[in-house]
Amino acid sequence: MTITALPTDLLISHFAGKLSFETDASDVHADQESGAAFVLVDSRGQAAWSQGRIVGAMHMPTAEIADRAPREIPLHVPVVTYCWGPGCNGSTRAALEFAKLGYRVKEMIGGFEYWAREGYPVEDDHGPVLRAKDPLTAPLDAITCDC
16 A cells, blocks of 8 residues: 655645544544533434434434424534444435534444444333443443544
8 A cells, every 4th residue: 555645734634624524423422421412313214213223312314304403403503413334324415414404513423333333322112222342343341442
């Protein structure tokens, strides 16, 4: 692999930009725990929502955002979107819909998959779903990966 030398200001701009648009499961969970004001939106369809979801998330499939968001989420409240996981760009499409409406929005990279794999609270239509942390995605003996 050849790494092309790029100007430092371009590199800083790129990586700072990514952090402006994206968050991850660990940061979202920390924000939930601290009581930060934001709405976590699950943009998947009904079958996926019923199968399992992040505790505290709001279900708003992407196709419903333009109609429902202005009625249900105040414009000044930040929004974080998620979908299935890294192989799905549904959260990107949902974030785009919120951005078109003027919301401050971030996409949660890793989606529901990494939230669940990292051992954060999950529920389905029958109640809490208990899952062990996946040692490939989260440290077993620490609160955070310290990255």
